[in-house]
Amino acid sequence: MLPPDRPAPDPDGPTSIGVIANPSSGRDVRRLLGWASVFPVSEKVNVVLRLLSALGSLGVEQAWMLPDAAGIASRVREAADLARSRHPMPQVRLLEMPIHDAARDSAHAAAALADLGVGLIAVLGGDGTHRAVAAHCGEVPLATLSTGTNNAFPRLREATLVGVAAGLLVTGRVPPELGLRRNKCLRITGRGTDELALVDVCVSRELARGAGAIGDGAHLSEMFVAFAEPAQIGLSSIAGLSCPVSRDDPFGLHLQLGSGRTLQAPLLPGVLQPVSIAAARRLLPGRPVPVHAARGTLVVDGERLIEFDDGHALQVELELQGPRTLDVEAVLEVAARRGLLFDVPGPLAPE
Template identity: 40%
Template sequence: MVSVGVIVNSASGHDVRRLVSAATVVDNSEKGAMAVRLMAGLGAAGVDEVLAMPLDDTVAGPMARVRRGIELETGAPLPPIRWLDMPVVGRAVDTCLALDLMRQAGVAAICVLGGDGTQRLAVGRIGDIPLTPLSTGTNNAFPGWSEATVAGLATGCVATGQVSREDACVQEHALLVHHDGRTEAALVDVAVTRSLFTGVRASWRAEHVEEVTAVFTDPTVIGLSAIVAARADAPRHAPVAARVRLGEGTRVRAPLAPGVVEEVAVSQPQYLRLGDVAEIPDGHGAISLDGERLIERPGGLGASMELVEALWRIDVARAMSATRVQRWGP
């Protein structure tokens, strides 16, 4: 039996940036509909079962209604859902526990509906299990955008062995941040802020940031990594990250949040190679990972970060292209 794990973060895309910028709102009804479209693709590709993290009624209700409508309209049953037996408290620990349980259950792939802050939780938890990230957050620099039905087809083809991991997946990198015995991972960027506390978590104001390190520089994405992308070249999937300081050097324009563009003075970039460890100086400012302040440093202790190989991401376009080549030849 081929099982695929599905995690829907009902809290993603609901932070303060909805009030201070023009960020898109992916409401929980749409998340439920996305999950159904995803499962339709998984079922069409031959997946037998979906192993899912329990959902609150704001997602589960719309998902059940859309599922019934799809099955009545198409006549094709979607894969049955087996709900994980786990407590849900509405915090990141839910996703972490669900990922651990899915790995233990031997799922063939995992799909996560969430933003950058949700996707990063998979680092170090799923081993070689392929991940399909779907965007329901704010910046969505890591997952990008894919239609859920097509993403389900691509994931199902990988999970059932119709397409190999080598043909469908790309190796992603991450920055591991070590501070006072704690380790956290970032798939997009790490920033040292002037904020003493994590507070509302979301980090989007350049005036509050001292430095940013980007796992990759993509000039088409928004968020703090856009500051680095305006000055440095660290292509996605290349074994290199780029680091800049703010407040000195060349002035650049960077889109820091949806509808928010700021001009910032940025230093010459420094580069970290795979396996390099870089020190984050002593200071009281909180450390932000993938756009969220997560690590407070009340004692002013320094930290370190290391660029590592992280996880295998299913590239939907590559996977679908591989099915075409296998069917008809190059």
């Protein structure tokens, strides 16, 4: 980690971005419970290289990466060094930090990259990885790349296009007010608890944590969502297929689960399960709602995270000023209309 008294980044230094690639994303227990695909290390290396190739073509000079036990970062650095003789590629540098093969690696890397003053952090992972980074990156925007199982927060996009959009943003060709979006989030607070959720918080009656992921809706008693889209898989599909909330709506949703109408929800790849919904209410910003259960486990963005009992008195609040993310479609739209990718920039007017 970088020391807290690190001097401010040099504005005349190299244009740089950060990359956090979770080696464990896309490889959890849901492969045993359903038919989810495995996202191998070799493909994560290729995704990062496609991202860096596009960034290098647009003048980004340096990429800082989270080192990892699986060797993603070291393989990317080696391949980028070899490719630089024939193609512009950013210099890949590894953060100097201890590795624990856990979510705290992503969190520590996000804080270190923010201290370095990178223009953007590209994140390869699912909802859990993005949550860990978003909680520690400050105002540094995120470029989201989906390599997890249930990817409600990161959209599925080709890394080359993400690299083009990121390069246009960090080199100043597209201003932040046109190329970034602000996301909603959920804040969980209580005695000794202050956690961030990007998508949803579910309350499970089960106390045993076991595997991190959860794929059975029978034990859920209530659910809070920042947004929920119908075309999603996982726990967020419960809200998305019963009462959708868009990323742009200035409210979220609070579902009471139990005796009521029964929904068939795709909680796992290839698996639909019945979930009973008793009531739905809008979750308004600045109005915390207490968790009704006296004891159980909070499932945050699809993973068991917090066990609680009567002494915790947990509550969930919607916040509108969550992390900033790269709006790939908006950036590419601006680039097309302004002709930013031509050798001589300018719009191409049809005859």
